[in-house]
Amino acid sequence: MSRSGDRGVEGNRHPHAELIAELHRRQADMYAGGPVEPVIALLSENVVWHVPGTSPIAGDHRGPDAVLRYFVLRRELARDSMRMHERDTLIDGDVVVQLVDGTAELHGHPCRWRTVGVYRVHDGRIAEVWLVPLELDHFDRIWTPRTPDQPGSQA
Numbered sequence: 001m002s003r004s005g006d007r008g009v010e011g012n013r014h015p016h017a018e019l020i021a022e023l024h025r026r027q028a029d030m031y032a033g034g035p036v037e038p039v040i041a042l043l044s045e046n047v048v049w050h051v052p053g054t055s056p057i058a059g060d061h062r063g064p065d066a067v068l069r070y071f072v073l074r075r076e077l078a079r080d081s082m083r084m085h086e087r088d089t090l091i092d093g094d095v096v097v098q099l100v101d102g103t104a105e106l107h108g109h110p111c112r113w114r115t116v117g118v119y120r121v122h123d124g125r126i127a128e129v130w131l132v133p134l135e136l137d138h139f140d141r142i143w144t145p146r147t148p149d150q151p152g153s154q155a
Contacts, residue, residue, distance in 0.1 A: 016096045016121045017089055023119075023126060024084055024100075031075050031082040039071065040064050044125040051131045055143035077143060078104035094121050104142075111142040 013021075019042065026038045049061040049070060056077070061070040074082060087099035096119040103112050113133060120128040133139035 014091050015124070016091050016094070016119075019121060019124065019126070020089070020096050020098060020117075020119055021086075024086060027071075028084060030071060031078065031080065031084075033075070033080040036068055036071055040068055042126055043067060044122055044127045047126060047128065049129045049131070053133070053136050053140040053143075055140040056145070057143050058140070074143075077145065078106060081105040095119065096121065106142050107146050113139050113142060115139075 023039065023042050026042065030036050030039050043064050045064065047062075047064060047067055049067045051058045051061070051070070057070060057074050059070075061067045082102060082104040085101040085103065087101065089096060089098040091097075096117075098117045098119070099114070100117050101112065101114050103110065105111070113135065115134060116132040118130040118132065119126055
């Protein structure tokens, strides 16, 4: 097992760590309103993106089209304000585990959450992702749009 900063045999960062870093760079552009195609290009044709919970973004998103819909919905809910803040990374074989905090303005309020991303890499592409919120109830609440009659909503 290695950390993302560890050097490989040739003195470079681990290729899986580079792939995840590139994914996050492209997601940052996309979540700020940029194109989605550069992100989709890093995904395998059979990609599955698992998001637990009961919010509108939850589910097992299978295939690039479903993952694209998940990304677009998340971007729309956050009104292009979502940012990812990468933390420590571990690599073991074809698996990359990374702590990632997130921030966005949701429902007119600044929100923050913490997650663990578990990425499985196959043939140089992202094959499967498990997004694991550290506080699932909080994560569900902030990603669920409020209706005017709900407590804490702005009518």
